Each structure stands twice: as structure tokens, then as C-alpha cells.
Amino acid sequence: MSTTLITDTITVFSRELRPVLRDPFSVIFSMVQPLFFLALFAPLLPDAVGGESALQWFVPGIILMSCLFGTSATGANLLSEIMTGSHERMLVSPLRRPALIMGRALKEIVPTLAQAVVIVAATIPFGFRLHLMGAVVGLLLLALLGVGLGALSYTLALACKNQEWMFWAVQQTLVFPLLLLAGMLLPIDDGPGWLRTLSRLNPLTYVVDAERALFTGDLASTAVGRGVLAAALVAALGLLVGTRAMRRAVA
Amino acid sequence: MHTSMIHTRGLARHFTVRKQTIKAVRGLDLCVESGELVALLGPNGAGKSTTLRMLTTLLPPTAGTAHVAGHDVTSNQRDVRRRIGYIGQGNGAGHSQRGRDELISQGRAYGMSASTARARAAELSASLDLDNVVDRVVSSLSGGQRRRLDIALGLIHAPELLFLDEPSTGLDPQNRANLQEHIRRLRAEHGTTIVLTTHYLDEADQLAERVIVIDHGRIIADDTPARLKADHAGDRITLTFGHTDDARRAIACSAGIAAGAQIGQTGATVAIQADGGAQLAPKLMRSLDESGIDVASVEVARPTLDDVFLNLTGRSLREDTSVAATTHEPDTAVAQEVNA
Numbered sequence: 377m378s379t380t381l382i383t384d385t386i387t388v389f390s391r392e393l394r395p396v397l398r399d400p401f402s403v404i405f406s407m408v409q410p411l412f413f414l415a416l417f418a419p420l421l422p423d424a425v426g427g428e429s430a431l432q433w434f435v436p437g438i439i440l441m442s443c444l445f446g447t448s449a450t451g452a453n454l455l456s457e458i459m460t461g462s463h464e465r466m467l468v469s470p471l472r473r474p475a476l477i478m479g480r481a482l483k484e485i486v487p488t489l490a491q492a493v494v495i496v497a498a499t500i501p502f503g504f505r506l507h508l509m510g511a512v513v514g515l516l517l518l519a520l521l522g523v524g525l526g527a528l529s530y531t532l533a534l535a536c537k538n539q540e541w542m543f544w545a546v547q548q549t550l551v552f553p554l555l556l557l558a559g560m561l562l563p564i565d566d567g568p569g570w571l572r573t574l575s576r577l578n579p580l581t582y583v584v585d586a587e588r589a590l591f592t593g594d595l596a597s598t599a600v601g602r603g604v605l606a607a608a609l610v611a612a613l614g615l616l617v618g619t620r621a622m623r624r625a626v627a
Numbered sequence: 628m629h630t631s632m633i634h635t636r637g638l639a640r641h642f643t644v645r646k647q648t649i650k651a652v653r654g655l656d657l658c659v660e661s662g663e664l665v666a667l668l669g670p671n672g673a674g675k676s677t678t679l680r681m682l683t684t685l686l687p688p689t690a691g692t693a694h695v696a697g698h699d700v701t702s703n704q705r706d707v708r709r710r711i712g713y714i715g716q717g718n719g720a721g722h723s724q725r726g727r728d729e730l731i732s733q734g735r736a737y738g739m740s741a742s743t744a745r746a747r748a749a750e751l752s753a754s755l756d757l758d759n760v761v762d763r764v765v766s767s768l769s770g771g772q773r774r775r776l777d778i779a780l781g782l783i784h785a786p787e788l789l790f791l792d793e794p795s796t797g798l799d800p801q802n803r804a805n806l807q808e809h810i811r812r813l814r815a816e817h818g819t820t821i822v823l824t825t826h827y828l829d830e831a832d833q834l835a836e837r838v839i840v841i842d843h844g845r846i847i848a849d850d851t852p853a854r855l856k857a858d859h860a861g862d863r864i865t866l867t868f869g870h871t872d873d874a875r876r877a878i879a880c881s882a883g884i885a886a887g888a889q890i891g892q893t894g895a896t897v898a899i900q901a902d903g904g905a906q907l908a909p910k911l912m913r914s915l916d917e918s919g920i921d922v923a924s925v926e927v928a929r930p931t932l933d934d935v936f937l938n939l940t941g942r943s944l945r946e947d948t949s950v951a952a953t954t955h956e957p958d959t960a961v962a963q964e965v966n967a
Binding site for chain 1: 687725737
């Protein structure tokens with residue numbers, strides 16, 4: 377029987393997903409910080425921003441934050457498999473190299489969406505309103521970004537190989553500027569010029585803006601178009617460099 | 628083209644570390660026929676694992692060619708990968724996974740249907756005595772159980788050629804014996820070609836029909852263990868005396884009888900390496916007796932592969948282990964190594 381790129385990807389995807397399904401608590405773990413922000417930061421927000429509940433502005437940012445934390449750390453799983461030897465075992469198998477990165481990155485969709493659903497469900501009782509169609513598109517956009525960020529995290533793991541500290545140093549150094557510069561927690565609009573310029577260079581800025589538009593039902597806005605483009609670029613870049621890194625992976 | 632299972636020509640691998648070129652493997656010409664059981668023997672850093680990594684497509688060669696199971700390791704990687712099995716030094720199963728899940732995934736990776744993979748996983752876990760632990764998370768398994776799971780993963784697709792990199796490192800003597808038994812059975816029942824690396828002398832000696840001794844990235848000897856020992860090392864007679872002076876006198880006395888033998892002294896002990904040790908020992912005893920030298924004890928030992936390595940390189944293979952390789956007591960030293 378022969379394999380294809382698709383069957384290989386499914387093999388890697390389901391292998392990655394199994395421990396998550398068997399131990400759903402691991403998904404909750406990367407949500408702890410976003411939930412704290414939600415519980416301890418949201419009460420400080422003004423009641424309304426531009427005539428709407430402040431939650432309408434804040435919750436999409438927290439959803440993205442949860443996605444960013446979870447997917448950027450996921451390379452640690454690969455790193456541990458590089459160190460223990462199971463990555464080496466898979467490299468000797470006939471699994472196609474792109475499948476080794478795609479299957480892993482696609483698996484990020486599951487925890488990312490699960491976390492987003494938990495956050496939305498937790499905030500609806502406090503006045504968060506969502507447009508159903510917009511929310512569905514918003515989640516698809518989030519999934520696309522999650523695949524890209526996950527692929528980049530796996531690429532970082534492949535680049536760091538046996539140096540776990542380096543993986544975490546780079547991940548931590550990048551995550552917080554990306555988070556703050558995207559205007560997830562505080563609006564960037566009133567900041568100084570240099571900050572706004574940096575923010576415009578951050579693809580996550582466009583995705584946050586798109587998510588905010590989508591959850592309020594503004595499906596046709598240019599913000600959505602830009603967000604989809606930004607997420608698609610991150611996903612394409614992630615899978616490209618990830619596949620390259622996996623092809624070059626030597627044990 | 629090449630009908631051999633493994634055929635390399637000038638296979639080399641260099642690494643660059645801080646602008647220095649390290650030649651880990653220097654021009655290996657190797658030929659392994661279908662059905663052979665071969666051990667690559669050498670000290671740590673000799674280039675055994677690097678060779679294995681090139682043959683298993685994990686590492687691209689710097690120079691030379693290698694055909695494995697009929698395909699080129701650089702231009703036809705996936706065809707090589709489909710036909711070989713590999714059991715590396717680490718744990719093949721992910722620590723957060725369950726053994727059975729990993730076995731099924733592994734089967735899927737080699738193109739088996741879900742039901743075939745499941746059946747094969749059950750079959751292997753039964754034959755490797757893993758039934759009780761195969762549904763547990765891998766991180767909760769003992770070292771020996773994980774190693775057996777590694778073997779099961781490597782065998783899922785019944786490869787025609789199996790590579791094992793230091794398979795018994797970290798195993799206790801009982802698990803090592805089990806592992807060797809599995810390897811022999813695999814060979815006997817399925818005719819699998821097996822190539823393993825080891826720095827355990829007794830393992831290469833007992834298990835392999837062909838031992839390739841590698842040092843500094845080159846093959847320095849290649850034969851059956853028996854022929855290697857016959858060609859490169861003699862029997863060892865160890866005489867112990869009451870006094871160092873007796874030992875010194877004994878050397879002068881022995882030199883006449885054991886012509887061409889290597890004779891060395893450590894304190895009150897004299898070690899003589901020569902062919903036909905069993906015939907030589909009684910003659911020596913008589914001669915020493917006539918000279919009035921009291922022998923406290925005598926021991927005649929067959930040569931080991933370490934003696935072969937020592938004679939070929941002037942170094943002991945055991946230097947890289949915790950056992951100090953100063954005295955000439957092959958059997959006890961090996962036993963210590965096993966228990967280490």
C-alpha cells in the first residue's frame with residue numbers, strides 16, 4: 377500500500393492530536409495566563425469604548441493572546457522529541473518531510489479553537505456579544521494564524537535542536553513585543569509614531585483588528601481582508617521555513 | 628546494479644566545529660550481503676554512529692556513495708527509508724504517547740491500513756512481552772520496556788534490513804540477553820539482514836557473525852570474531868608470584884620457552900600472550916619449577932576482541948568505559964562492564 381502527502385500528514389496530525397485528546401487539561405494550561413488577564417484586567421476597562429461594551433474590544437485580543445501563547449510554545453513538544461529520540465525515529469521513516477511539519481502545525485487548530493470557544497463562553501455572561509457568522513469566520517481566521525505560528529514555533533525548535541534554553545529565550549523575547557505591539561491589551565492608536573510604525577509591521581495587528589470586526593459582525597470590512605491576508609502570509613511563511621528546516625533536519 | 632544489501636564506496640563524513648574539520652568517517656568501502664549479521668565495533672567517537680546515520684539517510688555523506696537495500700541514500704531517500712528499520716540510541720516512542728498508539732502510527736507511516744497496523748501492533752507487543760504495558764503512557768515505562776517498544780517500532784513493517792545503534796546501552800544484563808535473543812530470532816525466522824553498532828566486546832563476539840572494527844573513521848579489521856582473534860591476538864597466560872623479584876626472574880625464564888610471545892609484567896604478575904596457550908602453560912610451569920621459582924597461580928585465557936583491538940591500535944577498547952584497562956584480566960573486566 378502506498379502513502380501520499382495527505383495520508384502522511386493525517387498520520388502525523390493524528391499522532392500529535394492523541395495526547396491532547398487524552399489529556400485535555402494540557403489545553404487549559406496555556407490558557408491560564410489569558411484567563412487571568414480576562415479576570416483581573418477586564419474589570420479595569422472603562423464601561424464602554426466607542427459606544428460598545430469594552431469587552432467587545434478586549435475579548436478578541438484575549439482570544440488571540442491565548443492562540444499566541446499556545447502555538448508559540450508548541451515547538452517545545454518537538455524539542456523534547458528531538459532530545460528523546462522519537463523525532464529521529466520519524467525522520468528514518470518514509471513520512472514525507474512536509475507532512476512532518478504540516479501534520480504538527482495543523483494539529484494546533486484543535487487547541488486554538490477549543491481555547492477560543494472557552495473564552496467566548498466565559499465572557500458571554502458578562503456582556504460579550506457575538507455575531508454568529510462573524511464568529512465562525514473569526515475562528516477560521518484564528519485557526520489559519522495558529523497553523524502559521526505553530527509552524528514557526530516548530531521551526532524554532534528544529535533550529536535550536538538540543539538547546540532548550542535557546543528555544544525559550546527566543547520564544548519569550550518575541551511573544552511579548554508581538555502581543556503588545558498588536559494592540560491586544562491596550563489600543564496603539566494614541567501611541568507615539570514609532571510605536572504605531574512598529575505596530576503596522578506586526579502581522580498580528582491586522583489579525584486582531586479583523587477579529588474585532590468579525591465578532592461584531594462587520595464581515596465586509598477592509599480590516600477583515602487585511603487580517604486574512606496577514607494570517608495567510610504567516611501560515612505560508614511558517615510552512616515554508618518549517619518544511620525547509622525539516623528537509624535539512626539531520627539527527 | 629548492486630545486489631548487496633549495503634554497498635558503499637569512499638563513504639565519508641566531515642564535521643566542521645569551530646572552523647576545524649573533523650573527519651568522522653574517512654572513505655569507507657563496505658559491502659554487506661543479504662542475511663548477514665554484522666557488528667560495527669569501535670570505541671566512542673570511532674565513527675560507527677556517523678556511518679549508521681549516513682546509511683539510514685539521517686545524515687548526508689560529505690563524499691562517496693552508499694547504496695542501501697538497492698537504493699542510493701542521497702538521491703533515493705524514501706525508497707531506502709521504506710525498506711529499512713532503524714532502532715536508534717534514544718527512545719523511539721514519544722514520552723507523552725501510549726505505546727500501542729505509537730506502534731499504529733508507525734505502521735501507518737509505512738503505508739499499512741489501520742486494521743493491519745493494529746494487528747501488527749498486537750502481534751509485536753505479544754512477541755516482545757509488552758502486552759501489559761503497551762497501553763500505558765511511555766514515560767511511565769521502565770528502561771527495558773521502552774527499549775522493547777523501540778524494537779517493536781523498528782520492526783513494524785518487517786524490514787529486510789535492520790539497523791541498531793548501540794542497542795544494549797543502558798540495559799541490565801538480563802535485558803541485554805533478551806535483546807540479543809530477539810535479534811537472533813529475527814535473523815533465524817525472517818532472514819533479516821542486521822547491522823548493529825556496539826562498544827560491548829562480548830556482544831559483538833557472541834552475537835555477530837562478522838565484526839567490522841572501526842577506529843578513527845576507518846575500517847581496520849573485518850572478519851568473523853574467531854578469525855579476528857586467531858589472526859590478531861594470541862592466548863593470554865597470566866602468572867602470579869609471591870614477589871616482584873620472582874616475576875622478574877620468571878620473565879627471563881619464559882622468554883626462552885615462549886619464543887615470539889609478548890611478555891609484560893605488572894608488579895608480581897606476568898602476562899604472556901602467545902598462540903597455543905594451553906600447551907605452553909605446562910611447559911612454562913615445569914621450566915619455572917626447575918628454576919626454583921614458586922608460581923602462586925596460573926590462568927590461561929582465550930583472546931577477546933579487546934585483545935584484537937589492542938593489537939591493532941595499541942589502545943584498549945575499554946578505555947572509554949568506567950573500567951580501567953590496565954590489568955590483563957579479560958573475562959572479569961568484561962563482566963564488570965556488563966554490570967556497570
